[in-house]
Amino acid sequence: METLVNAYRDMDTSQKVLHAVGGVVAVVSVVGIRKLYHKETKKEYPRDTVIHHQIGRGPYAPSMTPFAVKLETYLRMASIPYQNVHRGQRSSKGKLTWIEYNGQAVADSTLCIEFLNKKLGVNLNRNLSPADRGVAQAMQVMVEEHMYWCRVLFRWVYNNDKSILIKAFKLGTFRLWSIQRKLKNVTWSQGLGRHTEEEVTEMFKKDLQSLSDFIGMKKFLMGDEPCETDCAVFGQLSQVYWHFTASGHENILKDKYSNLAAYCERMKETFWPDWDQCITHGGTREATK
Ligand SMILES: N[C@@H](CCC(=O)N[C@@H](CS)C(=O)NCC(=O)O)C(=O)O
Known part of the structure; x- marks a missing residue:
């Protein structure tokens, strides 16, 4: 100096x-x-159109992120005009997925849905009784705050075959290692990461069993009509059905919870007629494995 x-x-x-x-x-x-x-x-986005920020399309379902499948399914269910931006840019809260609407940014898929419900007068749960709404909320919390974390462990920690992740997320060895390390710490703090793989597998199956018992022969989560909560449930199940990476359990829905597999197919047919154009791999996972 x-x-x-x-x-x-x-x-x-x-x-x-x-x-x-x-x-x-x-x-x-x-x-x-x-x-x-x-x-x-910084693009100029059209007015009155939801700009949905997410990562790129997934190989067998439209996203590897359940929250993006949830939000996009909601936009379709509510017939809200939207545009995807697949740049993987994170929200102000550091996560994906999120939206912009007429210049206003909203982070977190549930808060995005609440924002749009208010702004556009949407209510996809309007036919539910207060008791049903309570059950739907409990189901959503189970799949997003418990089952999701089990699957994070399957995908990033227990999984022996990382090829689908490396390809889908275009990861190098170092990036893969650092994501795994981060998620090990995150799941430890969250709590599920402290259990053994066997214990987590049992907890995960219990969630699937509860969901399967509850849906039973119904077409959608709460009856013959789809509701807002179906978006969250389908988002999470889409990852189990099409993107599950758990050695020996890849086809768990087809093998053990066939009504959940049928539910996934029904949601896909109802809200994603363009499914094949929204996935990168084409065809079923079995056919291309
Ligand atoms: N509650 C949030 C959860 C979003 C979330 O956890 N997204 C994950 C991807 S599946 C993420 O962005 N993780 C990045 C990170 O934690 O750094 C929502 O509903 O949007």
């Missing part, structure tokens, strides 16, 4: 002016380039 101060002191005035001008030019260029880049990347 002292050497720098001395060198500056030894300069004549013209050299000092040149240095100052050089510094200003450098700063202005950096700011200009950043502004230009920002201008290019």
Whole structure:
């Protein structure tokens, strides 16, 4: 530092002016380039259209993220005009998926749905009694706050065949290792990561069994008509049915919970007529494995 101060002191005035001008030019260029880049990347989105920020499409279901499948299914169920942006940009809360609507950003899939319900007067649970709404809420919390974390452990921690993840998320060895490490810590803090794989498998099966018993022969979660909570349940089950990576349990829905497999197919047929254009791999997992 002292050497720098001395060198500056030894300069004549013209050299000092040149240095100052050089510094200003450098700063202005950096700011200009950043502004230009920002201008290019910040798109003008159409008004009254939901901009859905998510990662790229999934190989066998429209996303590897259950929350993106949930939100997009809701947008379809409610017939809300939307546009996907598959840049993987995270929300202000550091997670995916999220939306922008007429310039307003909303993070967290459930809060996005609540925001749109209010803004656009949507109520997909309007036919449910208060007691049914209570059950639907409990089911949603079970699949999103418990079953989801079991599956995170299957996908990122127990899974011996990471090829589907490497391909779908375009991961290098280091990135894969750092995600695994992070999720090990996260699931430890959440609590499920402290159990053995066998214990987690049993807990996971118990959730599936409860869901299967509850849906029974019904077409959708709460009856013959789909409701808002079907979006959350389908989002989570889509990952178990089409993207499950648990050695020996890949076809668990087909093998053990056939009404849940049929439910997934029904939701797909009802809300995703363009399914094949929304997946990257094409065909069924079995056919391409
Ligand atoms: N409650 C959130 C959960 C979203 C969430 O956990 N997303 C995961 C992907 S499946 C994520 O962004 N994880 C990134 C991270 O935790 O750093 C929602 O409903 O949107």
